[in-house]
Amino acid sequence: MATKNCSQNTEKHDRRETNCSVFLCHEKPDANQPVICNPDFFVERFRHEHPQIFADLVLSNITRLIDLPGDEFAQLTGESVPKVPTSTGFLRSFNFRKRKEKGVIFGAPLTEEGIAQICQLIEYLSKNLHVEGLFRVPGHSLRQAALREMLNNGTEIDLETGDFHPNDAATLLKVFLGELPEPLLMHRHYHAHLKIGELTCFDEKGNKTNVPDKARQIEAFQLLFMLLPPANRSLLKLLLDLLYHTARSQHMNKMSAINLATMFAPHIIWPKNVTASDLQGNIEKLNNGVAFLIRHSQKLFKAPVYIKEYARLFYTGSKTLQSNDDLNLSSGNKTGSIAAIATSSPSHSVRSIAGETSSTSDIKPSENQSYTESCLRELYKQVNSMPESAKKKKLIRRFEKQPDSNSSAETRTPFIKRHWRSRSAGGIVKRKASTEKENGTLQSLPPRS
Template identity: 60%
Template sequence: MAAGNDVDESPPVIFNPDFFVEKLRHESPDVFLELVLSNITRLIDLPGTEFAQLLGEDCPKTPTSGNGGFFRSFNFLKRKKGVVFGTTLTESCIAQIYQLIEFLSKLHVEGLFRVPGNSLRQHALKELLNGGADVDLEAGEFHPNDVASLLKTFLGELPEPLLTHRHFHVHLKIADMTLFDEKGNKTAVPNKERQIEALQLLFLLLPQANRSLLKLLLDLLYHTAKQQDKNKMSAYNLALMFAPHVLWPRHMTAGDLKDNLKNLNNSMAFLIKHSQKLFRAPVYLREYAKVHFNGTKVLQSKDDLELLAVSSSSSSSPAQRTAPALKRTAGPGCAVQEQSQSPAQQYTEEALKELFRHVHQNMPDSAKKKKLVRQLVKQTQSGTSSEDHLLPTAACKKHPRSRSFGGLIK
């Protein structure tokens, strides 16, 4: 009876909609990369050199002659490499910097991030963080402006901007995405839907540590902007403060700033305003990832997803309008196939079996594992087609980063 009570009183199993996307990334990285890149190039025209830079096959050609004295001003606090500041971004760095982010998320100080802090207090706090200390920022030793300024310093001392040099030209292309009028002429109205889709895809290609910190940072700035009536910091004001550290290439010259400044600032403001949508994989990627492991035919792009509704009322084949087929797509022919069963009914049973194997083989024996196994068995026996509670976000992941700050982006 006690065991039954344990099951009933246990927390609900939460389904992470991007679990299969992450599973595809870790278990079939070539398929994952090809799928994401094919959809990015569907949305954005990337010349050969820029595409090679995105792949890391060519050194990024950032707008600089190599001398770049202007941008050096943003690194003036850099002295020596420590555990956190001035080093390559790692998740141990993020764990320390998260102390600043967590503290700042509770504040509504006017001019936050705009008003500079005290340099001596910033240096003392920087040394504490470099030494791996847990700092009690609530004690009042450091002013909120000290903490906010040090967060910007940390970002400015990274070897490259948070969104990386490799992605710089793609972000400029995304900023230039606009709608077309009825005659097919380009307008000045941003195509926000396509911009969000492109950013969702591009963020999937970021290094895991960059993506984790970006998620934490944009969440902070989003909620700060929502309190602009108190702190006087709108999304655009915050973008002016953070675009240099998140988007601008290191050593960018004054001439290059003149050419790209407006687009870069607008891009940063867009990231802040839409941050709550940008860390979800597009629906068609989720669908592909779910059925990839079952060997069935799949949706490969948003175009396929839109054609699915058309195919249900028309006998004409949508094959000519779908995105180019991937080399590893299982089965020939059209990417969308109507079936008598709903997609949820088709792959829920297989997904549950896969998750059961995942938990049974990879989780250490513990009460938590036994409880999760019981829930999965109960779910399998119930035969429900709901997918809202198939998997806890972290327990069933094989990759060690699932227990780190990487898990915060899911």
């Protein structure tokens, strides 16, 4: 009955709309597998319950695909604030005035409530993709002002009455994106977008070519989008889906993917208060990057298969966790072993998970805790074996900030003793006193049998 209803709903919905995300397995169910299977369920659960471990897992695979120097990596992780050029003169005073006049939706930080209001524009535009010059031809200023005020007041608008033109809604959508305090694709991801656009194929001799490596670019964007805040990710998916179908209707509206990218790149990826002259040679890269997002939008919001398998086996349980550096996801063998992709960077370890999986209900709390501790110990060892570098120091500082509930003293002590650094004489005194206190505590403990 559930399968029949789901199929009926799928037939009723347009392809642009969201279909049933939970599907039933038609194969004979395994005793160790749930009956209802959603491939992204464990990924979302993993992201929600273990955000830092999930972020480290994703970051490790991003750095496997693209090379991010220390400062750019620190920006991606949020440890360093990106340097955004500031504007002067008229543009600066205009932006200040615009911030003072911002309303509930426009100019405010992105929220789910704001997305719900903007969805009215997106839904209306999705029904008017035939309009020639959509997103390029500006709307009427007075109608836009009235529509903007209604959205700011939280009014539910019936755009089908004919009071507004699709060009009004299209222009206002760009204005909304342009007035966000931070670009939809975020300042910290700016350099990663540029690096992903530079991924190219290699020839038979291993030499780099000028042919874009679309598969690696899609994989990198899938990982990068999983680091976006939920609100940014939700609106980005809605926006790219709209632009994707707009480009598919270019025989009517004369708007190709690159035309749309030229219209939207300044609003969703350019750093704030940056002019075209500031970006210099990066404008073409950014436009091509946004065009790539539009063309491949239907694939970019799916987690890579190895992330899905790692998240699923994280919860369903496994017998062993070992390091695997072959960078391949192998299929299950007779014993049910599955290899999760490993990273080329030792800063984050994605382990292959072997052994028969067991039902979540069969795992005791103590086993779950032991499983997590073994994961963290392996991760600590990998970081500890890295050569001395600024990146390693930043990772060590991140580990030291983690709560001790998920790791034992044996896993954390080597990091603290080997990598403590002081920036002042006071820091040396404090750390020396702390070390003596720790040693005194350790001496007072009875020896282990």
